[in-house]
Every structure is written in C-alpha cells, then in structure tokens.
Amino acid sequence: MILDALIILIKLALVLGMIMNLAGLLTWAERKQSALMQDRIGPNRANIFGFTFYGLLHPIADGIKLITKEDFIPARANKAIHSLAPAVAMFPALVTYAVIPFGDILRVGGREINLQVADLSVGIIFIFSIASLAIYGVMLGGWSSHNNYSLLGGLRAAAQMISYEIAMGLSIVGLLMIYGTVELDDLVRQQGYLIGGWLPQWGIVVQPAAFFLFLCAAIAENKRTPFDLPEGESEIIGYFLEYSGMRFGMFFLAEFADIVVASALLTTLFFGGWQIPFLMADGFHLPGGFSLALPHLLVVVLQVAAFGLKVVFFCWFLLLVRWTLPRFRYDQLMRLGWKYLFPLTLANIFITGLIVLALA
Amino acid sequence: MAMVVKDNNGQGFLEKIYIPEIIRGLLVTSRHFFKNLFNIKQVPTIYYPEERTEVKWGLSPRWRGRHRLTRKDDGMPRCTACMLCATACPSHCIYIEPTESADPAVEKYPAVFMIDELRCVFCGLCVEACPCDAIRMDSGIYSLTEYSRANFLYEKDVLMATERGYKD
Ligand code: SF4
Numbered sequence: 001m002i003l004d005a006l007i008i009l010i011k012l013a014l015v016l017g018m019i020m021n022l023a024g025l026l027t028w029a030e031r032k033q034s035a036l037m038q039d040r041i042g043p044n045r046a047n048i049f050g051f052t053f054y055g056l057l058h059p060i061a062d063g064i065k066l067i068t069k070e071d072f073i074p075a076r077a078n079k080a081i082h083s084l085a086p087a088v089a090m091f092p093a094l095v096t097y098a099v100i101p102f103g104d105i106l107r108v109g110g111r112e113i114n115l116q117v118a119d120l121s122v123g124i125i126f127i128f129s130i131a132s133l134a135i136y137g138v139m140l141g142g143w144s145s146h147n148n149y150s151l152l153g154g155l156r157a158a159a160q161m162i163s164y165e166i167a168m169g170l171s172i173v174g175l176l177m178i179y180g181t182v183e184l185d186d187l188v189r190q191q192g193y194l195i196g197g198w199l200p201q202w203g204i205v206v207q208p209a210a211f212f213l214f215l216c217a218a219i220a221e222n223k224r225t226p227f228d229l230p231e232g233e234s235e236i237i238g239y240f241l242e243y244s245g246m247r248f249g250m251f252f253l254a255e256f257a258d259i260v261v262a263s264a265l266l267t268t269l270f271f272g273g274w275q276i277p278f279l280m281a282d283g284f285h286l287p288g289g290f291s292l293a294l295p296h297l298l299v300v301v302l303q304v305a306a307f308g309l310k311v312v313f314f315c316w317f318l319l320l321v322r323w324t325l326p327r328f329r330y331d332q333l334m335r336l337g338w339k340y341l342f343p344l345t346l347a348n349i350f351i352t353g354l355i356v357l358a359l360a
Numbered sequence: 361m362a363m364v365v366k367d368n369n370g371q372g373f374l375e376k377i378y379i380p381e382i383i384r385g386l387l388v389t390s391r392h393f394f395k396n397l398f399n400i401k402q403v404p405t406i407y408y409p410e411e412r413t414e415v416k417w418g419l420s421p422r423w424r425g426r427h428r429l430t431r432k433d434d435g436m437p438r439c440t441a442c443m444l445c446a447t448a449c450p451s452h453c454i455y456i457e458p459t460e461s462a463d464p465a466v467e468k469y470p471a472v473f474m475i476d477e478l479r480c481v482f483c484g485l486c487v488e489a490c491p492c493d494a495i496r497m498d499s500g501i502y503s504l505t506e507y508s509r510a511n512f513l514y515e516k517d518v519l520m521a522t523e524r525g526y527k528d
C-alpha cells in the first residue's frame with residue numbers, strides 16, 4: 001500500500017519535474033533558437049564567475065527577477081479573481097500531463113508499474129475536457145483586470161480557443177476510429193504494430209491529414225504566432241496587460257507548459273508515443289529477420305528516452321513555426337478555423353469511416 | 361532596358377494553398393538555425409562592450425561624436441567667445457561666458473564654455489557656425505554615459521582635453 005503510494009508520488013515528481021523543467025528551459029530555448037534563426041547570438045550575459053553556460057542561467061535570473069518584482073493589482077480590479085487567474089491558466093497544462101503515457105509497463109520484482117500517472121479509461125476525452133478549462137484562466141485574467149484592453153484580449157482569446165477546440169477535437173476522431181480506443185496507453189501500444197511487416201502503424205501513417213489539422217489547431221490553442229492575436233505582445237497587448245511580476249510569469253510559463261503538452265500529445269497521438277520502430281518488449285526485430293535481444297530494463301529506458309526525444313523535437317518544431325510565420329489577421333484566423341479546418345476535419349472523419357468500413 | 365515585372369502577389373495556386381510556402385519558410389529558417397548552431401562564429405553580431413565598431417570597421421570622418429574644443433599651440437582654446445555657435449544652436453545648449461584675455465594679441469576667450477550634452481541633438485550646426493575651427497565633433501565618442509544629469513554639462517576643461525578620435 002505504502003509502496004504503491006510511493007510509486008505514484010515518484011511518477012508525479014518525475015512528470016511534474018519534466019514538464020516544469022522543460023517549460024523553464026523553453027524560455028531559454030525560445031530566445032536562443034530565435035536568435036540563431038535570425039543570425040543573432042541570443043542571451044549570453046548572465047554568468048556565475050564568468051561562466052555563462054550558453055545563456056542557460058538566464059531563466060534562473062528571470063525567475064529571481066520576476067519573483068522580486070512588484071506584484072501590481074489595479075485599484076478597481078477584482079482582487080480575488082485577478083490573483084487566481086494565473087493559477088487557473090497554469091493548472092490545465094499540468095493536469096493534462098497526468099494521462100500521457102511516457103513508457104511501457106515496467107516490471108520490477110514481480111510488480112507491474114504503468115509508466116503513466118493516471119491510467120484513466122477516458123484518456124483522450126479527459127485531456128480535451130481539461131484543456132478547454134484553459135480558456136478560463138485567460139478570460140478571468142482579462143476580465144478581472146478592469147481594463148478594456150485586457151478584456152478585449154480575453155475575448156479574442158476565448159473566441160479563438162473555442163473555435164479551434166472544435167477542430168482539434170474532431171481532427172483526432174478518425175484516429176480513434178482506427179485504433180478503436182480512447183485510452184492513451186492502449187493507443188500507443190497499438191501504434192507499435194507493423195503494417196505489412198515493416199511500416200509502424202503510427203498515427204501519422206494512418207492519418208496524415210489529421211496530423212496537419214491537429215498541429216494547426218494545437219498551435220492555435222497555444223495562442224502563439226501565427227495565432228497570437230490574444231496577446232499580440234509586440235503591439236496590441238492582450239489579457240495579461242495588467243499583470244506584473246511572477247503572476248505574469250505564470251501566464252508566460254503556462255504558455256510554455258502548453259507547448260510541452262502539445263508536443264507530448266502530438267508524440268502520443270501521431271508519432272507512436274514511447275514506441276521505437278521495430279523495438280518490441282524483448283528487443284529489436286527488424287523486417288529482414290534480424291533480431292537483437294535486449295534486457296527488459298534497457299528496453300523501458302530506451303522507450304522513455306525515445307518519448308523524451310520526440311517531445312523535445314516537437315518543442316523545437318513548434319518554436320520554429322513560431323519564429324517563422326507572421327501573424328494572421330483576426331478575420332483570417334476565424335475563416336481558417338471555421339471555413340477550412342472544421343469542414344476538413346469532418347471530411348477526414350467521413351473518408352476514414354468509409355475506408356474503415358471498406359476494410360472491415 | 362526591358363524589365364520583367366512578376367506580379368502575382370502570391371496569387372498562384374501553390375501560394376494560395378499556403379502549405380508549400382509554409383514549408384519553404386520553415387526550411388529557410390531552419391537552415392539558418394543549423395548553420396549558426398554549428399558555427400556561431402560567423403554570426404555578424406558585434407559583442408558591443410568588448411568589441412567596438414570603430415575598432416572593427418573605423419568611423420566615417422563625417423561622423424558626429426561628442427564635441428571637443430581645439431587648442432592653439434600655447435594650449436589656450438582657439439575659441440574667441442564670439443557666440444556664433446551658441447546662436448546657431450537649435451537647442452540652446454551651449455553656454456559661454458566671455459572674458460578678456462591677458463594676451464594683447466587675443467581680444468577675448470571663454471572663461472566658461474559649457475555644453476549640455478543631454479539637450480544637444482548632435483546636428484553639427486555649432487561646428488559649421490564656428491569661424492575659427494574651435495569646436496569640432498570629431499572625438500569619435502558616441503557612448504555618453506554618466507550617473508547624473510548634472511554630469512552631462514561638459515565643461516571647457518573636458519572638452520579641451522579630448523583629442524581627435526580617429527584617423528582619416
Ligand atoms: S551639435 Fe547642434 S545641438 Fe549640439 S551643441 Fe552643436 S549646434 Fe547645439
């Protein structure tokens with residue numbers, strides 16, 4: 001009993017540690033990567049005794065700065081909600097991670113440990129229901145500040161997130177139809193099967209269109225360029241206009257935590273989660289008949305590492321998109337969401353249904 | 361000369377469906393990313409306080425830096441306190457107090473010559489107005505930093521002590 005609780009606590013610490021550290025690292029990665037993409041150098045000044053560690057100390061310096069800054073609450077703001085909103089924004093990003101499996105079942109000493117914090121039977125539906133709560137943090141932040149600009153920013157965010165949530169939810173229906181499950185660990189396990197003996201049955205292979213639709217909707221859900229109209233940090237300013245210090249920092253961190261979650265979801269749904277092609281529970285089995293037996297522990301470690309690598313890759317990719325594409329106009333954003341993504345997801349479901357029926 | 365104007369304004373089919381163009385853009389930015397990731401030295405950034413443009417490339421001789429007052433051979437200021445620069449100055453930031461000179465060949469010279477560099481707009485009109493080539497902006501100093509506003513009132517001794525900043 002105590003051991004079970006301990007295992008869950010360790011898994012929690014692992015997952016929370018990974019997501020928070022990755023989110024913190026992303027604040028550095030975003031600056032460094034954008035700098036490299038634009039032929040600049042990026043953060044390189046914060047140092048300890050002259051060692052800058054490639055600017056890695058900047059997130060720490062920023063954290064200290066944000067915590068020690070004045071925490072300003074506007075005079076006529078709703079104090080309770082104003083203080084609560086950043087936490088509400090941060091919460092969904094951390095909770096969705098609970099159901100994402102980061103490894104196969106680990107067997108130690110006759111005990112089976114599922115490498116997933118909560119093995120819910122509703123998996124993916126849980127993620128979408130929690131993710132839709134993210135709107136509240138943004139809207140409450142915008143509304144409680146008693147500032148018209150932040151209110152408008154909150155409204156823009158709400159309209160955008162509701163619109164794209166539909167496309168996001170519908171885009172994976174085809175995937176669920178093919179795998180016939182909403183449990184994420186089951187979904188990942190099924191992606192390990194091979195089509196024709198050599199092609200891994202990953203989500204991107206069976207549902208390439210859904211991948212692009214989901215990617216698009218996920219970036220829009222993250223409220224980042226090219227869909228960053230809710231904040232528009234360079235000119236229009238959004239829902240967190242009246243926030244300062246660490247409260248602003250929490251909105252900021254929530255955005256990066258959202259990137260990690262989006263990357264984890266993309267990995268889990270479309271890139272085989274912790275699967276490595278041809279790596280089965282007992283070792284590698286290549287299509288040519290070549291096989292290499294590996295101990296169980298090594299296989300699990302490899303799988304967890306593969307999951308981490310894929311997530312980091314998608315974080316990199318999302319940052320790349322953010323620093324490449326210019327922002328949409330608001331009407332273009334709405335048109336893309338409702339007139340293109342939404343019908344396309346419906347068409348994707350319809351075609352997938354036809355194919356599933358034809359193959360059955 | 362024949363000129364070909366390609367004016368499709370992104371209205372071709374491939375541009376309209378947007379996705380190939382996005383991929384092209386992503387390829388451009390990721391090419392820069394990887395090029396700089398493996399060879400950060402080729403980035404044209406100048407590490408400012410340690411590295412300086414005037415050392416790396418040199419300044420243009422026409423470039424206007426902080427003022428300096430030129431000196432005669434005997435070390436006295438060339439300035440005759442004629443007030444032409446103070447009159448020409450659009451921001452009224454030159455303050456001169458003329459006084460009689462002990463030297464019978466010289467009529468007067470500035471007892472106080474003060475420029476408020478915070479109000480100065482670096483237009484160079486004072487240099488053009490001066491009939492004696494007494495005030496110049498060729499010190500090559502572009503980074504004016506002080507701890508208080510009062511320190512930005514540059515006095516005669518500082519202005520005279522400054523040398524020409526760069527070679528032609
Ligand atoms: S540069 Fe222009 S503004 Fe500055 S002192 Fe000379 S005349 Fe005045």
Ligand code: SF4
Nearest residue numbers: 439440442443445490
């Ligand atoms: S114009 Fe030249 S000579 Fe006349 S007061 Fe100014 S610096 Fe002196």
